[in-house]
Amino acid sequence: MRLGSRVDVSLWLGAVLVAILLAAAAISFVWTPYPPAAIDIPHRLAPPSLAHWFGTDSLGRDVASELLAGSRISILVGVVAVGIGLVFGVALGLVAALSKGSVEDAIMKACDFVFAFPALLSAIMLTSTYGPGVVNAIVAIGVYNVPIIAKLTRATGNGVLGREYALAARAAGRGPVSIAFDHVLPNIAPALIVQATIQFAIAILAEAALSYLGLGAQPPQASWGRMLSEAQNVLFNAPMLAVYPGVAIALSVLGLNLLGDGLRDALDPKLKARA
């Protein structure tokens, strides 16, 4: 009873936080208190007030508007980077699980190898050659997601391929592609959804770090990481400017992680029993 309620708390708290993140992004497309990039030097570093809920930054931009608009870039990077990871990772993982032998070995070795290059390092390499920008950040984070999804797909896919219904399908003459789409994918989907949620959270953290370093979103694009970087220059005058974007990042990541944990426990009763 106690365990069940803890799982529900994770799931619901996570779902609420993620819903707030998505709502913030959706609202920012139609309404923000002020244009997020509107500079207003006479009102720079204004404290929180009814006119500016979280005050203004060093260029007089409305912090609440920037926070709302900043959620867009986090979601964009998360969705595309996880999408890249899912498309290529699932394909590679399925090929590894279905082919076995040296192909499986080579794919898994390549996956281990990519782990030596965290998203940030890959983004640094891409940025130093092609200049900073969101696209490079997305590619770097997406590439790092591929081996994680590929390893999970192979491990869970191998489990499904050993089950009676998969063996029966093979005995009935079904080809590997048909088995992959009709039997493996539907059965490993829950595990993939949970991992995708966690990778989404990691992508938000990586995007924030890259934008903080000036390698991700470029002005005038609003980004939580870039807001933190700018806030650091006025830390002694307006320390709270460095608090709001950090809270936004942490709550988004916390929400996605809780949602992932809650989903895993809800979708896999065996794990729930062991928790």
Add this chain to the structure above:
Amino acid sequence: MLVYLLQRLAVLAATLLAASLSVFAVMNLLPGNAAETILGPTATPEAVAALSHKLGLDQPAAIRYVHWIGGALRGDFGLSYAYGSPIGPLIASSLSVSAPLATLAMALAAFIALAAGVYAADHRRRTGDAVVMAASQVGFAVPNFWLAILLVIVFAVTLRLVPAGGFPGWEQPMLALRALILPAVALGVVQAAILTRVSRSALLEALNEDFMRTARAKGVSRRAALWRHALPNALVPILTIMGLQFANLIAGAIVVENVFVLPGIGRLILQSISNRDTLVVEDCVMIIAIIVIGLNFVVDVACAAIDPRLRNPVA
């Protein structure tokens, strides 16, 4: 063990070769070239061609690769375009800050994670366990560079106990260590959040093993069995994740060094990017890859030394 070591050494050499090829390919073979990056979008084709010739970029890729690796193996990492000085000493000087920072952070993370993990596993499904797990969940969600900024706000801006950043150099070891404490805490606490979960689940796994029941049946106390039997058996997964996490720790150090204005490899990379000093970035990324791959090799060998079953891949 010797056969295992030789096999692992062969894999290490192959991995390093693949890493160097990847770094070289990303930085050199994709469209665009370093000369264009250095000179910027307004450069004339003649200026780009002249600089390409000076940097040797007009030579075939295979020759440039051999030249780069050959030089690095002899300790010659090339010349920095921006600083006009050899890159080797620049990297060595930055590593004298980054390596102690990463080591301090990892030591702190391991200490917190083992203590919290053992406590949570020992108090499974009780309040203490729930508090540790909730704290690790929050810790995992906090970006390390934001924690670093918060530490600066509290300890430098509000309490004025430490400077907000900078590094006095190793000529003053105590001051230098003091400058590394806050960055190490920012890096270590976030890593500890991840490692705590691994430690707890590895320990719970070990606690369910038959040898634990045997130890308890023979009269070993619960706590002694946990420390003497469960923990050593849980060390293999913990060490493996620590090795994998080290790459993320180094990546985190790049960002956190920036918060505290530490002259480490992260600062060197960022300055080189803004100076468009491509060769320095290439060398730094390669050095980081070597450190990460080398450390994972050490972890694998250490795990095989702890658990002989791992020496035979078939087992």
